[in-house]
Amino acid sequence: MTTNSPSKVHVTTTINGQQHELLVPGYMSLLDTLRELIGLTGTKEGCLDGNCGACTVSVDGRIVDSCLVLGAEVNGKNVDTVEGMATPEGLHPLQQAFLEEAALQCGICTPGFLVAAKGLLDNEPSPTEGRIRHWLAGNLCRCTGYDKIVRAVQKVID
Amino acid sequence: MHPFAYVAPSTVAEAVAVLNEHGDRARPMAGGTDLLVKARANVWELDAVVDIKNIPELMNLSIGNGGLSIGAGVPCYQVYDNSEVAAEYPGIVDGASIIGGIQVQSRAGLGGNLCNAAPSGDGICPLIVHSAVAKISGPSGDREVAVEDFATGPSRTVLGKGELLVSIEVPKPAANSGAAYTRFIPRNEMDIAVAGVGVFVQLDSSGKNFESARIALASVGPTPILASAAGDSLAGKPVNDETIAAAAALAKDAATPITDMRGTVEQRKQLVEVLTGRMIKQAVERARG
């Protein structure tokens, strides 16, 4: 257990239900691990300092900003990204609601909002408007003014 | 960002050894919400990051008659999602539930908040007013430091070379006590305190008089400030608008803020006074149950 050990870390992790074995440089963020090493570019980069939520993924069922997690940390963990939301049966109800309610304009924030909103509804099936706004405050959207995003989440609850 | 190695020890001794070996070119990482931001902004040049989350003691959250023990790596959400903690330590939950947004709270903890030693740290004042103690391990053994003495300046702490925060120990509050914390921010979330105030009050059994009180201030000095004169002024006094206003005025005097992009000296002093009054009232309400 010294730092002279190779600077790449051996990581075994489950991403969207599929196991991956990776060699991750110690300093590489989970965001870059997903985007650069695995090629899952659905998770977006907006700021790299935890303030926009575009990089939101779920680790063992908790939403996190993947820019502020190291790839090396997810050894043995379950990571879920926007790419894992739809099933062969179809879109996740949140994805469908975002489309129907026009809850995206440019769409760069959308993966983060979807993963975050799923994190909420998985644990609290019928949050109030206030609770939805509180839960999503770590996700910035500059296009929509959030109106249609909140309505899309509410639509899934109804 | 300087490329660094990732080290994930499973014991305190291993962690201390790595930290000691690298000196200031290695740092412990709890949630990483300060550490990774600073490493990326080249505030530090690190050769190793020591993830403490595989060390069981540092991930322990327990509550009992001896009080509350919060491992240095316990993330905020575990603190506020714990119903016993929420019932007995609402002031600590006040702080833990406003650090960043939900994503940040999945990772960030009170240990990291304390060790980061930002004057604005929202987790620190509630711990100070609860008379919490930091348990530290290092190359020359273990020691304890009162949380109010932990930060020595912006981003500076009492931790020496190779030392690690293990846990924060919060005494069990007596009956008829209550605590509360709030901060002022321009937005409603995701913002750094312009000023913050934590209050702990101990009332007598009638609930009409203060027995003692502790008041701590965030973001109005180089470290979080224990406003002793303000807290002490309430001891033995009746709970009323006048005593509360007097304590709030003393808290304002204890604040030594600067003017920066987040607020001016005057604004911050006024906020301290307003928030102190509000938090004393809230703490009293909680003390009365």
Added chain:
Amino acid sequence: MVATFEPKTDYKVVGTRPIRHDGYDKVTGRAIYGGDMKLPGLIWGVMVRSPHAHANIKSIDTSAAAAMEGVFAVITGADMPKAPSKLVDLGEGNINFKWASNKLMADDKVLYRGHPVAAIAATDRYVAEEAARKVVVEYEVLESVTNVVDALKPDAPIILPDMVGDDLGEDVTNTNMAAHVRHEFGDVEGAFASASHTIEREYNMQMVHQGYIEPHNATATWDEEDRIKIWTSTQGAFPARTQIAGILQVDVSRVKVTPTEIGGGFGGKIPVYLEPIAALLAKKSQRPVKMVMERTAVFETTGPTPGARMVIKLGADANGKLTVATSDIWFEAGANPGAFIGPAAMCIYAPYEIANTRIDGWDVLVNKPKVAPYRAPGSPQVAFAMESAVDELCEEAGWDSFKFRVDNASKEGTRRGDGVLFSKIGMQEVLEAVKECDHWNAPLGDAPEGKVRGRGIANGYWFNIGLKSSANLAVNTDGTVQLTEGSTDIGGSRTSMAMHVAEVLGIGAHDVRPTVGDTESVGYTDVTGGSRTTYATGYACWLAANNLVDVLKDRVAVLWDIKPDDVDFNDGAFTSKAEAAKSIGFKELAGKLDDLGGPATSTGTVDLESAGDGFGTHIADIEIDLATGKSDIIRYTALQDVGTAIHPAYVEGQLQGGAVQGIGWALNEEYYMQDDGKMANSSFLDYRMPTTLDLPFIDTVLVEVPNPLHPYGVRGVGETPICPPVAAIANAIKDAIGTRLYNTPMNAGSILEALK
């Protein structure tokens, strides 16, 4: 001769809300944005940026960086082709190649903090960043100026010593004043002399940023034939190509720009920042190079809209008629000329009919990033001044400010501040809609203890540009149609384009498959900006669809062995004029095309004057904590003349998004500059854009006054909604606390100050 159209109402597709075509890719993470680009052998580029706002570069030593393992190329200002001074129109603002080139990479002087001084390409981003830190630059730091007042002082440091300014047509040198323009009509002095009520006030605004969530990015290759390929998040592939070619000094045909999906722009992704540098790095390294900008650099070096100082004077007669207005406005251009004083002059008085007006505007250099268009560039600034001043005039005279707005509203024939006369406009209709709307008629409600409430209203205006657009159509044998159009899609526009085509052809919106073309697959198309896209590119799509109908008539004529002139087309079916029973539907015909001459294709191109004037009025209710100055917007309604809403959900979205950007501008957003010219708050944390928790639902009222200049009555909508909010909120704050704020941001600190 400009074609005009009669309003219609019996639409089948226009006005419906189909799911957008690109939506599935965007909710599943499949959509490829600029930062997602991957190419075989791709390496990363980063900039080395100046830590100083104003400094001479004494020397640059890149040797240590170049020697690092994994570094493939290093460039500095010396590698930049010397672009000549040449002004080119980009649709929403001009650029001069010389300044544009210098903005991307400093020559011998840095003009703003973050100004690139070198660039590096290496195996990955981490290596490139590490190498960037090894570049040694020796600076001679110069005094910097960051506001218009200091920049115009006689002893101010001169930012661009070789710039020749234009002072009302006269050349001026050795100055930070790039331009001074004036528009004057009527008898201003006489009107003030006879006015019974006058006020004069000064308003100031700090710079603010567009705040798109996706950082700038570019991926480039440069091959042996000197052909340059660029993939980028841009608001216009063709204007990007113009800039890249101009800066690199190559013919436009050498540059192919492929627009990727784009994560917001609001005007800020019209200028290029990284593309030419990525291309030069690609040339030097002989590898594809990708660059993605850091968020700090996005704030420090791209975008912002001008900070402004504005002095405005109004006069009215005793009957409440606004008779005269003058204004002097100074806009921050940043480190190169080009603040938006022209648009400001066009917009400032537009909501009002005023017989006598003057505006003087100054374009002033400061050591800050060169401004870029931001949603109605220049208009929100002057709307803040004008709409605040209108309220103040009414307060002084004791008039109802809403009635005053109605009584003085501009209409067909009104002369704008720059002299243009309005054709059919909807200001009066919007104000009528205010009278009817729920919000205006609802009480403010009682504030909780310790808080007060206020309501404010304000107008806003944007002129909406037209310009060039192109579209291609091709019929598939299954009865669907491929549409390739040149406008990059930032908010669902490709679906509106498809709807234009579907409406003409009588097919469903999803029977048209729209694609945003690259610069080699469709004709020249101007930027997605200026609120022109649905109007102009939609018009081109409409033309292409009509042209396609003509092509198909020929095929039907072959099928039935009649003359093309004897074929009719209605509601998706071709019929014979001679034989009413003869009919063939679009889809059936598509299936037979292979036997009737092969693929059927068409094109449509336009070059249009204006997308019709856009007027809006917003109502804001605010609640303020008297002890802390904290404010919350508790109710908000945006009303606007949107012409015909092709896809109403995305029109509402434009109103909501623009309103919220305006709310952020009003309350918290600003470039907070330190004395040394450093922006202290260059992160999303401290820049403080509104989060979802800071807002109520944003109500919208779409007033549809069809624009006679578009076949379906489309009017530009995207920009007007950011014009009223700042003033509406200023007026609401005044209503709540009784004191007026004259500077943005109107944050808790300044409200607290005002409450003293």
